[in-house]
Amino acid sequence: MSALIPFHRVNVLTGIKSARLIEDASEYADLIQKAKRPLLVLGPRLLEWALDGKLLIEYALEIAKAANIPICATAHVKGKLTELGVKPDSVYDAVEIVNALKDPDWKGVKRAGNHDLVIFFGIRSDLGEQSLSVLKHFAPHLKTMTLCKFYYPHANYSLPNFRKDEQWKAFLENLIDNLKKGE
Amino acid sequence: MAEVKAITRKEEEVRQLIKAEIPWEPVGPTPMPEIPDLRSWDMRLLKTYKPWYAPFCDLCCLCTYGKCDLTENRRGACGLDIATQQARIILLACLMGCSAHAGHAGHILEFLIERHGPDKKIDMGTFIELEAPNIRTVTGLKPETLGDLKAVIEYVYKEITHLLDSTHMGQEGSYLDYESKALHASMLDHVGMEVADIAQIVGFNYPTSVAETPMIEMGWGAVDKSKPVILLVGHNPATSCTLIDYLRDNDLYDKVEVCGICCTALETTRYSDRAKIVGPLSRQLFFVRTGIADVILTDEQCIRTDIPIEASKAGSALIATLDKAMYGLEDATDWDTEEIVKQMVEDKKHFAILDPEKAAEVAAKVAIKIAPQKRKEWITEEEATELAKKCTNCDMCERVCPNLFSIGDGITEVAKGNFDLIKEQFNLCIGCGKCEEECPKQVPIFKIMQVAASKETWKIRAGRGPIMDTEIRNVGAPLTLGTIPGVIAFVGCSNYPDIEDVADMVDEFARRKYIIVLSGCAAMVAGMKKDADGKTVYEKYSPDFDAGGVVNVGSCVANSHISGAGIKIANIFASLPLRANYEVIADYILNRVGACGVAWGAMSQKAASIGTGCNRLGIPVILGPHSSKYRRLYLSRKEEDDWRVMDARKREIVDTGEPSPEHLAYVCETKEKAMVTIPKLCIRKNDTPQGRSIKLNHYISLYKKYMGGGLPEDLHLFVRRSADIPLVYKKEVMAHLKEIDWQPKEPVGLPTLIGTYPTKVPIDAVIH
Ligand code: SF4
Numbered sequence A: 001m002s003a004l005i006p007f008h009r010v011n012v013l014t015g016i017k018s019a020r021l022i023e024d025a026s027e028y029a030d031l032i033q034k035a036k037r038p039l040l041v042l043g044p045r046l047l048e049w050a051l052d053g054k055l056l057i058e059y060a061l062e063i064a065k066a067a068n069i070p071i072c073a074t075a076h077v078k079g080k081l082t083e084l085g086v087k088p089d090s091v092y093d094a095v096e097i098v099n100a101l102k103d104p105d106w107k108g109v110k111r112a113g114n115h116d117l118v119i120f121f122g123i124r125s126d127l128g129e130q131s132l133s134v135l136k137h138f139a140p141h142l143k144t145m146t147l148c149k150f151y152y153p154h155a156n157y158s159l160p161n162f163r164k165d166e167q168w169k170a171f172l173e174n175l176i177d178n179l180k181k182g183e
Numbered sequence B: 001m002a003e004v005k006a007i008t009r010k011e012e013e014v015r016q017l018i019k020a021e022i023p024w025e026p027v028g029p030t031p032m033p034e035i036p037d038l039r040s041w042d043m044r045l046l047k048t049y050k051p052w053y054a055p056f057c058d059l060c061c062l063c064t065y066g067k068c069d070l071t072e073n074r075r076g077a078c079g080l081d082i083a084t085q086q087a088r089i090i091l092l093a094c095l096m097g098c099s100a101h102a103g104h105a106g107h108i109l110e111f112l113i114e115r116h117g118p119d120k121k122i123d124m125g126t127f128i129e130l131e132a133p134n135i136r137t138v139t140g141l142k143p144e145t146l147g148d149l150k151a152v153i154e155y156v157y158k159e160i161t162h163l164l165d166s167t168h169m170g171q172e173g174s175y176l177d178y179e180s181k182a183l184h185a186s187m188l189d190h191v192g193m194e195v196a197d198i199a200q201i202v203g204f205n206y207p208t209s210v211a212e213t214p215m216i217e218m219g220w221g222a223v224d225k226s227k228p229v230i231l232l233v234g235h236n237p238a239t240s241c242t243l244i245d246y247l248r249d250n251d252l253y254d255k256v257e258v259c260g261i262c263c264t265a266l267e268t269t270r271y272s273d274r275a276k277i278v279g280p281l282s283r284q285l286f287f288v289r290t291g292i293a294d295v296i297l298t299d300e301q302c303i304r305t306d307i308p309i310e311a312s313k314a315g316s317a318l319i320a321t322l323d324k325a326m327y328g329l330e331d332a333t334d335w336d337t338e339e340i341v342k343q344m345v346e347d348k349k350h351f352a353i354l355d356p357e358k359a360a361e362v363a364a365k366v367a368i369k370i371a372p373q374k375r376k377e378w379i380t381e382e383e384a385t386e387l388a389k390k391c392t393n394c395d396m397c398e399r400v401c402p403n404l405f406s407i408g409d410g411i412t413e414v415a416k417g418n419f420d421l422i423k424e425q426f427n428l429c430i431g432c433g434k435c436e437e438e439c440p441k442q443v444p445i446f447k448i449m450q451v452a453a454s455k456e457t458w459k460i461r462a463g464r465g466p467i468m469d470t471e472i473r474n475v476g477a478p479l480t481l482g483t484i485p486g487v488i489a490f491v492g493c494s495n496y497p498d499i500e501d502v503a504d505m506v507d508e509f510a511r512r513k514y515i516i517v518l519s520g521c522a523a524m525v526a527g528m529k530k531d532a533d534g535k536t537v538y539e540k541y542s543p544d545f546d547a548g549g550v551v552n553v554g555s556c557v558a559n560s561h562i563s564g565a566g567i568k569i570a571n572i573f574a575s576l577p578l579r580a581n582y583e584v585i586a587d588y589i590l591n592r593v594g595a596c597g598v599a600w601g602a603m604s605q606k607a608a609s610i611g612t613g614c615n616r617l618g619i620p621v622i623l624g625p626h627s628s629k630y631r632r633l634y635l636s637r638k639e640e641d642d643w644r645v646m647d648a649r650k651r652e653i654v655d656t657g658e659p660s661p662e663h664l665a666y667v668c669e670t671k672e673k674a675m676v677t678i679p680k681l682c683i684r685k686n687d688t689p690q691g692r693s694i695k696l697n698h699y700i701s702l703y704k705k706y707m708g709g710g711l712p713e714d715l716h717l718f719v720r721r722s723a724d725i726p727l728v729y730k731k732e733v734m735a736h737l738k739e740i741d742w743q744p745k746e747p748v749g750l751p752t753l754i755g756t757y758p759t760k761v762p763i764d765a766v767i768h
């Protein structure tokens, strides 16, 4: 059972409906590839966290590129993206993007219709879990997924609490490979 | 309004309570409003600023039909859905907040009426004639004596009962109606806070009608531990001010050190500039555990509930001075003083003493007796390193940390003799103590963190109470025209992502000539950072309510002076009558006063009601990331929402398409993003071209500074005509606007929501 308790205890689930825990990168890649209009929501922790000296934001951009997923830059992530020469498809805060996603008729960041899979990466875990809660309760029309190294009960699909950063790194690298392969 | 309605018995009763016969202003449409009276205003607000719910819990467990699972559109056994349950919890939180202040107000009022009699005149000094803007606007009463305030607080009590009633299972079934009730409770909170602070100013003779209040010493290092030390924790100054009197009268003032945490500290330093401020609530447990306090006096609101246990561990004596928090202690109020002192000193017992005079005397006597027996040394780096060696860096502390960081990493570094990380982490720590509780190795994390705690002292300006009428007169025009770009209120608790954020934000916006007002824990932490010249923001900026001024209004209850300042602008500058005229005043503030609250570390239920009260009055509030756990925000959908207003001059509805203010309750994840959001939320529809260009100048330049250059994505929504564009960015902005095919729009002469929704208020009422 311990894997079902999120790493940060403030995010512990009080309820019944919780995320499916997925450890296999190919399963994640499948879910992403099956989605018609996925969206990658990037948070500011990506600018602080690094795996072996490589900032997480770089992993995020590789994922976006490999699967051609539009990006939403939250908080002040846009600054770093600009520095990296990347123009995000949209700039909203976590609470704003979630607010838009709730609306089934929203046009989405590409103006091609609301997204069917929303992938959260790098938002502080309490705000992230609250944002996922909004979608879990009020956006039955879409699915949510997380890429941080913690279990997020309010998501539809979540990673486990990775004990070692190497496991997380391996997962992300595998995911990128799988997405590239699936192109 | 053509029909002449007979006055009902109930209306007559209200007219008596508010002394309607005294003609200082005509009585407006909503004297002492009840739940339905401002509902249509609320519904209009909620139409644009829709509640955003992030359930913190998927269940409801409030009655024995439950627990009920409310996921996937399920309703509870009573028929309740998840949105309505969130709104109900929000209403409960706002009611707790409102009651805490109303309870405080009622208590302090009784205490001061006992001292001075009910006829004690309310005199707020030479420069404040408009003594009670919230009370006047909400109730319609112009309070002249302490006795008048009693009628006001009794009205608040009555409303609280009806509101709390509505949270019982099986009643209200609409989240919008629960929100309207939460807005009502929170408006009342500002009334209760105003009662409390007016009573305190009058009853304790706090400074008023003055900007330049004394500078107070703040920080652990400021506390002279060679003397007996009395620590005050809480919000209610009845006992703390009485203690100062006792020390003065008995020639002990030089011999005993008085210091405080949280709002009682702010209150006491308004009474005596020699009292010290230890710091905000987040420093409570640290300081208590140092054992520097010989006696701890608790009163009410934000105090740790385990404080008697912590006091015992630290060898400090404790006296609970208010009925709100008695901790199961024996009530010694009627005991002989010497007997209490004896038992506290010899048997190390704690007591509840609800008589302020007795509590003050006992505190002083006990402190003097036990101080010589106590060792009060800070831990040394060597000792800390030794203690830290027990840590196995197992993660358990990180997992329970509500600020989500690994103190275990910091402790591991300390074990190696490196203190850099733990010093950084001390700024992130909200002092909850969960880490130490969880540690399987019983590492004394708090003790070790003492080496990280700076012994530095800072200067903070003592709280000054209300903004002066004269100041309002001076800034009214520049504020409503937009040439002073906004008033920013930093308020609320100390649940910060980083304690230095507030000082950084204050500095940024004071430098940019916004008016900065502060209260409570936010006022403290703003002063806990020095610039390169060793100055805090209180030393660096003027204390005036004017462009570039930094104003500490005081404790939590002084928040009523911040909402009050908005109301005063409507009255003193725009000549709108206040009396029972809430809707008109709120509409004025929403559309024309560029004010924005920042409750960066909001944590308590009081912060929920203070913020929600600002929202009903038309003031948007930005919250820090923890506040997503309040589970409700008020957000618009930007250009997709309804931004139609009535142009009261032309009497036609205009679709402005301009989302100003864009949100009413909003969460930013980082300080950087807050820096960009604050100037945007100060934009109002009635800005003149000159004012708008100043506001956009700050918006653009802060965006460039914190978002890596470029122009804000939504800039075009705030440019009405090319005259709105700041000169420095003209070329860049024009090129951008051309690219996206922007079309100019007419600015609205006199924007108001009145006339865009069903209300009894005629449009004429907004024209001054
Ligand atoms: S109040 Fe309603 S939803 Fe809550 S436990 Fe009772 S029946 Fe269930």
Ligand code: SF4
Residues within 6 Å of the ligand: B390, B391, B392, B393, B394, B395, B396, B397, B398, B407, B408, B409, B411, B435, B438, B439, B440, B441, B442, B443, B445
């Ligand atoms: S819980 Fe204790 S032992 Fe574990 S990392 Fe934290 S301080 Fe070290």
Ligand code: SF4
Residues within 6 Å of the ligand: B397, B400, B401, B402, B403, B404, B405, B407, B428, B429, B430, B431, B432, B433, B434, B435, B436
């Ligand atoms: S006391 Fe500080 S470090 Fe410990 S859990 Fe609380 S916030 Fe985290």
